[in-house]
Amino acid sequence: MSVAQNTGIRKALRQFLVAAVACTAVVGGAAFAVTDGEPLAPQTVAGVADDNGWPVAPPSPTPAPTN
Numbered sequence: 001m002s003v004a005q006n007t008g009i010r011k012a013l014r015q016f017l018v019a020a021v022a023c024t025a026v027v028g029g030a031a032f033a034v035t036d037g038e039p040l041a042p043q044t045v046a047g048v049a050d051d052n053g054w055p056v057a058p059p060s061p062t063p064a065p066t067n
Helices: 003-034
Strands: none
Touching: none
């Protein structure tokens, strides 16, 4: 094997190891954030709460007649 080929293999291996360490750090940070303690508060977007964003018919001002 030539010196240039060995250098290329070493560079590729080094980059792979750096990427593996970075991914491990990200996964570890995500696991820590998920198991940090308190449960997350539900998110509210533009005043919509428990309807998953679906349109909700406004309530009728008068009750519906019963038979």
